[in-house]
Amino acid sequence: MPIPIILDCDPGTDDALAILLALASPELNVLAITVAGGNVGLEVTLPNALALTALAKAKVPVHGGVDRPLLGEFVPAYHVHHDNGLGGVVLPPGPSPTPGIAADVIRDILRTAPEPVTLVGIGPATNLAIALVTEPALNIHVRQIVLMSGAWKRGNVTPAAEFNAYSDPEALAILLGTGHPVVFASLDLTDQALATPARLAAWRTLGSGRCLKAACDIQSAVPLSARFDGKGAALHDPTAIAWLIRPDLYTARPGHVSVDLAPGPDRGRTRLDTSGHETQNALVLETLDADGFFTLLGERFASLP
Ligand code: RIB
Numbered sequence: 001m002p003i004p005i006i007l008d009c010d011p012g013t014d015d016a017l018a019i020l021l022a023l024a025s026p027e028l029n030v031l032a033i034t035v036a037g038g039n040v041g042l043e044v045t046l047p048n049a050l051a052l053t054a055l056a057k058a059k060v061p062v063h064g065g066v067d068r069p070l071l072g073e074f075v076p077a078y079h080v081h082h083d084n085g086l087g088g089v090v091l092p093p094g095p096s097p098t099p100g101i102a103a104d105v106i107r108d109i110l111r112t113a114p115e116p117v118t119l120v121g122i123g124p125a126t127n128l129a130i131a132l133v134t135e136p137a138l139n140i141h142v143r144q145i146v147l148m149s150g151a152w153k154r155g156n157v158t159p160a161a162e163f164n165a166y167s168d169p170e171a172l173a174i175l176l177g178t179g180h181p182v183v184f185a186s187l188d189l190t191d192q193a194l195a196t197p198a199r200l201a202a203w204r205t206l207g208s209g210r211c212l213k214a215a216c217d218i219q220s221a222v223p224l225s226a227r228f229d230g231k232g233a234a235l236h237d238p239t240a241i242a243w244l245i246r247p248d249l250y251t252a253r254p255g256h257v258s259v260d261l262a263p264g265p266d267r268g269r270t271r272l273d274t275s276g277h278e279t280q281n282a283l284v285l286e287t288l289d290a291d292g293f294f295t296l297l298g299e300r301f302a303s304l305p
């Protein structure tokens, strides 16, 4: 049976590929896409999510949510995602947003879903946190929480912190306190998902559909990262989706994750303890079969219109 999910995102170039992957995968039942400001402002991320669902001809509700974190300042990443959030790639506009604010919609879905729902967060976790903290009784309707978030060694927005965790560390702390083990696709994992020119060129040979072309064009516009000596760019967000589809491509281990909230250079740092001495509130994705991952993505993008 398809896994029912709510996908919360901030498209964003890698979010765009994660959205297309989710929409192309019969293993998932995307009940709703909820959108936050993050990589770029909500006034851009929301239309991007709508354009992507329209491109894939998917009948999935798309709802706007927060345009800033719970506390702290809004810190976009235009230098990575371009002013339009999609690397400058222009898509045909999608429809208007589905009525309903993200946190309300998340709660409504959880309250009425016939089976527990997987919450997937690939942007700042603000929408998910607001939904769960304002109605804790809905926790029993959450199957699991899967996040692209965190870094155990080296951040990408500060030396200490990964972008999503840094953007709203209080929201991440709320999710870590729900009692559900949070599945983490951290930078330590996504660094293994290196989108190189060769991998993108291989995708382009798989078909001529507009979604495949958009995925290739969007990812090709992402600056090659100095983190990888200019060899490619880590493809972060789809790793959280792909784990739900093909967990066999990953290895994982339980652990305890905490997030630093204090102002200063460590704000947003995520700390992993695998000693077993702390309550294990996380499942940490450790390794990825990168070739299998990129093959999966190419096949799925090629299956879309
Ligand atoms: O650190 C990578 C994460 O931050 C990804 O979700 C990317 O889209 C940005 O939101």
Ligand code: CA
Residues within 6 Å of the ligand: 009, 010, 011, 012, 014, 015, 038, 039, 122, 123, 237
């Ligand atoms: Ca994102």
